[in-house]
Amino acid sequence: xYSSRTYxxxxxxxxxxxxxxxxVASFALSSNAQxxxxxxxxxxxxxxxxxxxxxxPMLGKPTFFRGNNMIVDFSLDKVVPNAAVQGxxxxxxxxxxxxGALGNCSDSPDGDSAELRTRATDDxxxxxxxxxxxxxxxxxxxxxxxxxxTYRVNDSANxxxxxxxxxETVPPLNELTGLIRIDDVVYVTVQYNGYAKEVNGKxxxxxxxxxxxxxxxxxSPDLTSNAAMLVHGxxxxxxxxxxxxxxxxxVLNRWSGRVVQKIGLPxxxxxxxxxxxxxxxxxxxxxxxxxxxxxxx
Numbered sequence: 421x422y423s424s425r426t427y428x429x430x431x432x433x434x435x436x437x438x439x440x441x442x443x444v445a446s447f448a449l450s451s452n453a454q455x456x457x458x459x460x461x462x463x464x465x466x467x468x469x470x471x472x473x474x475x476x477p478m479l480g481k482p483t484f485f486r487g488n489n490m491i492v493d494f495s496l497d498k499v500v501p502n503a504a505v506q507g508x509x510x511x512x513x514x515x516x517x518x519x520g521a522l523g524n525c526s527d528s529p530d531g532d533s534a535e536l537r538t539r540a541t542d543d544x545x546x547x548x549x550x551x552x553x554x555x556x557x558x559x560x561x562x563x564x565x566x567x568x569x570t571y572r573v574n575d576s577a578n579x580x581x582x583x584x585x586x587x588e589t590v591p592p593l594n595e596l597t598g599l600i601r602i603d604d605v606v607y608v609t610v611q612y613n614g615y616a617k618e619v620n621g622k623x624x625x626x627x628x629x630x631x632x633x634x635x636x637x638x639x640s641p642d643l644t645s646n647a648a649m650l651v652h653g654x655x656x657x658x659x660x661x662x663x664x665x666x667x668x669x670x671v672l673n674r675w676s677g678r679v680v681q682k683i684g685l686p687x688x689x690x691x692x693x694x695x696x697x698x699x700x701x702x703x704x705x706x707x708x709x710x711x712x713x714x715x716x717x
Contacts, residue, residue, distance in 0.1 A: 463581065465633035466605055471654065471675040478655045478671045479681060479699060479710040486686065486706030496702050500695040507648025507657075507692030508544065509598010511611040511624075513702075514691075515648065518542055518597065522551060525595035526612060527559075527566030534569055541576055545601035548576045552584070557592055561618030568592040573599070573606055575631060583629035585610070589639055594623035600651055604631040607656060607674070611646045615662055624660055628677065638677030644670050647689040652712070655680065657699065661688030669701060669710075683710075 495514075496503070509515055519525075523534030539550045553570035560566040570590055574582035581604060585596060590610050598609040605628060612623050624646045628637040647659035656674040661667025667688045671681035691702035699710040 463604065463632040466630045466637060468637055468675045472673070473676055473678075475654055475673050475680050476714045477681050478652070478657070478712060478714050479669075479683065480713045482683070482701075482708045482710045484686065484703075484706065484708050486703065488705065490706040491704065494706070496691055496693050496700055496707060499707060500693050500700050503693035503695040503700070505650055505652060505694040507650040508600050509609040509611070510648035510690060511597050511613045511646045512688065512690045513648050515598065518549065518599070519595060522549060522569075522596070525551070525554070525567060525569035526593045527557075527562070527564035527614075529564050531565040533565075533567040542599050545599045545606065546576050547573055547599055547601060547606065549573050549596060549599070553587075560593055560614075561620075562614060566593045569595060571596050573608070573629065573631075581631040583631055583634055583636070585627070585629070589625075589627045589636060591619060591622035591642075593619050594625075598649060600649060600656075602651060605629070605637070606631060607649060607651065609645050609649055609658070613646070616643055616665060626656065626658055626672065626677070628674065637675075640670075640672060640677050641679070644672075644679075648692045650692050650694065652694055652699075657692060659685070659689030659692075659701065661685060661704075663688070669708075 518540055521540035522538055524532045525534045534551055534554055536554050539548055541548045550572045551569050552572050555568040557566045557568055570587055571585040572582055594610045594612045597611045600607040608627050610623055610625050612619050622642055624643050625640045626645045626649055627639040630637055643660050645658040645660055649658040651674055654674055656672045659669040667685040669683040669685055669689055673680055687704035689701050693700045697712050701708045
C-alpha cells in the first residue's frame with residue numbers, strides 16, 4: 421500500500437517530468453526556427469504519417485492523339501499554352517536549364533564532365549543545387565566515359581534549409597534534372613538519358629527530401645521517371661519510357677512515394693501539364709489526355 425504522501429510525491433515527479441519535456445520540446449522547436457531576412461520562420465520536420473497513406477486512383481481512361489506528323493513539329497503549347505500546372509525536369513523534355521548549368525553528370529562521347537562545387541539556382545523553387553562530389557567511372561555500357569555526381573540542395577536565401585542528395589539516392593551515370601518544392605519538401609528527379617541496360621536498370625527515379633530535417637522522406641522504385649514530374653494535391657505524376665522499352669505513366673503518393681497508378685502508354689512520355697481538370701501528357705508521337713477523377717488536397 422502507498423501512503424497519500426507517496427502519491428503526492430509521485431504526482432510532483434510526474435509534473436516536473438512533464439514540464440521538463442515541454443521545455444525540451446520548446447527548445448527543439450526554437451532551434452529549428454530559421455532566420456530569413458532577419459525574421460524567424462518556423463521550420464518543422466515533416467511527419468508523413470499525418471498525411472494520407474492510401475489514395476484512390478487519380479486518373480481516368482485516357483484519350484490519345486497521335487501521328488507521325490506530331491513527332492517533331494508539335495508541343496503541348498499548341499493544345500494547352502496557358503496550363504495551370506506545368507511539369508518540371510525530365511531528361512527528354514526542353515526543361516534542361518538546370519542540367520545545362522550544372523554540366524554533365526552522366527556519360528558523354530567526348531568525355532565532358534561536371535566540375536566539383538558547380539552551382540545552379542532554380543528560380544521556380546528558390547533552391548540552389550551544388551555538386552559536392554564527382555567521381556570518374558570509366559566507360560558506360562555504351563562505351564562513353566562517365567561520372568557519378570552527388571549534390572546538396574539548399575534554400576537560396578537560407579543555407580540552414582538543405583538536403584544532401586547522396587549516392588544512396590543517385591545511382592552512377594544518373595543526374596539531377598528537376599526540382600519541385602512545396603513548403604520545405606523538395607521533390608527531385610534523378611535520370612539517365614539512355615537504355616536501362618546501360619545503367620543495369622538503376623536510377624530514373626524520384627525522391628523526396630525534408631529541407632528542415634535534412635533527410636530523405638522516400639525514394640521511388642527504379643525506372644519510374646525519365647519524363648517531367650508534377651504535383652497535384654497529394655499526388656505526384658511522372659513517367660518512364662525509352663525507345664523499345666516499356667512505357668508507363670506513374671502516379672505516386674507524394675507523402676510516401678507509393679505507386680497509386682501505373683498506366684501503360686503506347687509511346688514514351690515527356691512533358692506534363694494540367695489544365696481544366698485534365699492531365700496532358702506529351703508522347704513521342706503525339707499526346708494523351710487523362711480526366712482527373714480525384715483531387716486529394
